[in-house]
Amino acid sequence: MYLDVKGIIKSYRDNTVLDGLDFSVARGELVSLLGPSGCGKTTLLRMIAGLVTADHGTIRLAERDVTGLPAHKRNVSVVFQNYALFPHLNVSENVGFGLAARGVSKAEQRTPVEEALALVRMEQFADRPISALSGGQQQRVAVARALVVAPDLLLLDEPFSALDRKLRETMQVELKALLRSRGITAVFVTHDQEEALAVSDRIAVMNRGRIEQYGGPMELYSRPATSFVLDFVGMSTRIAGTVKKVEGRSLLISTAYGEVTAPGNFIQGAKVLLGVRPEHLDPVPGAAGSNSITVALSDVMCLGAKTLVHATASGADRIICEQSGAAQQGLPSTGEPVTLSWNVEQTLVYPAEGVQ
Ligand SMILES: Nc1ncnc2c1ncn2[C@@H]1O[C@H](COP(=O)(O)OP(=O)(O)OP(=O)(O)O)[C@@H](O)[C@H]1O
Ligand SMILES: [Mg+2]
Structure with missing residues (x-):
């Protein structure tokens, strides 16, 4: 792999922040580190950049062991969450900073700086002071500054978090297209699952200093490896249950809403958590071979392209069903019973939390 991070352990006093973490990125790939606040995303990113040292483990980049190399010898660029632009320098001086630090003369900086600004469509702002730019423009300058040195790897720590939703979505599309067209390898840090799904080829879902699952957006969504990933990526119905009977790979599970069947490997008596994606639940009695529960309808939310039925x-259970379109006909009213059905094969089963 182009970037290979192996067996990383990092502790601050008795707080283990990265706990035997492995992570790799192929050349030209766009990858996201997705996880809740405090799970170690920034620490891992800074370690790859050479700004934090590991207690154990190795980092290889572009065929080199860079574990012991300081940041300025790694040819890795970082776009920090707050952009970290220099307020006393104008736009082109900011973009040229990395080149100046490498001893490139002012005259030789001109062409690459102009090219980098053109890439982010900021060429007409070259002489502006940083204080005279909007958040989105500053974000573009930070990206231009990171790209001007032709890094082997671009690292971005929540680069869009300061932007409003509309601008954030525009920047996600633009940056993805830019990195793709240049074949740049990049790692994004985000705690926003939609952003991760939008910008990445693969997503590493992090929890407590480890990667719980690493895969493409569809894989994470349709086959979450753990209940944490089920919860963190997308919505789901979650029902607690106990395995009542095991027949090969078929489990009969008792829940507060009756018995359901699911594929899986658990022993009789195991406490489990059942997960079903909302679009797999149908508010009509199912055919033979499917699961059905009858529950009281509590809310119908029409969101334009889809309707959510709670x-x-x-x-701690949660039951949610999604219909495409504004399909409210045939639904009972609030408080009335509704029968929800889903295919046995679309039932995900995990060990109940706290008893793994
Ligand atoms: N220099 C440090 N000294 C002590 N503890 C630290 C240091 N840097 C990070 N930590 C701790 O390491 C843990 C992980 O921090 P990190 O910044 O990597 O999280 P994060 O996943 O980026 O979170 P966020 O989404 O909030 O940015 C936190 O508990 C944090 O308090
Ligand atoms: Mg962080």
């Missing part, structure tokens, strides 16, 4: 659930 049902009353017990304990």
